Amino acid sequence: MTTPTPRHVFEVFTLGFLVREGQVLLLERRKPPNAGRWNAPGGKLEAGEDPIQGVVREFAEETGLVLQDPVLRAILCFHELDGRWRPQMIYTFLAHAASGELLASEEGRLAWWPVEQVLRDPRVVGNIPLFLPRMLEPEPPFVFIAAYRDERLEGYRIAPLLSAPVPISPTAGRPGPQAG
Template identity: 40%
Template structure:
């Protein structure tokens, strides 16, 4: 359980000074958005969705989305993949944890990136409310309008050994505004 604070001014449960040098008020916190992505592989192809909605409208990305308050990243990726593709994947593997920092708003996006194999029983998905789905050969991804971090991550996602950790700096919340990135395998 997290710490609880006695009611502060206005009875809002704000922290109180606990001693010398302790903060006496909350600092403004920047938002942190928790998201999942799942690269579903079928041989030398991967399933991508061309987004119909912002952010990243018109760009290809892997299925995924926000983590609900009651979910962990694993539960969220199972739900999101099903919602966006109709597929029920089994055993997705966490392959990357990426922090995206936006310069203009200060917001952070924490991405939990998974890989999974295409289930053998269902038919191929074609479209959902999120966008049109397409199986894309891995070697052709760089020819499509994709979210800018995909070509950077893909070489690490389908190899064994370690988890890709990284930080991406963007100008704003649009994925095509990348300014710099740092990756490492842990």
């Protein structure tokens, strides 16, 4: 078995898509990556933080709003084929409600966008139109795997996160008494 090297270790992030009345809240990022592009609020997970805690914290830090009942809709996995940056895994959540007051953000400008505009506007981060429509459908969560070269999308694949329900119990996967 090989020991993972830094190029094999994922950086772990969250994104939160807040959708209300056909509009989604986006942030025009001031800093890289995607500086000058519109993206969902989110950021890196902190040590010991689970993805739900992370998306709620990051969303609140960047917007002033606290997501209510965020639901995991996708896990995004990004790989740079040239090895310029470490692979990224992004837990991507959808929420339809939030509490608090929308505040100005140090991270960038916030605005509500019609979902249809998000799907066709070149100012939006380029991969969002590829996965957002599926996030908005009542389908099971999915994995979006994308490969980049020179920061350009080379290809992607979408697959269900689970193809069938998996029982999780203390005895799952252990041999037990045979029926009969």
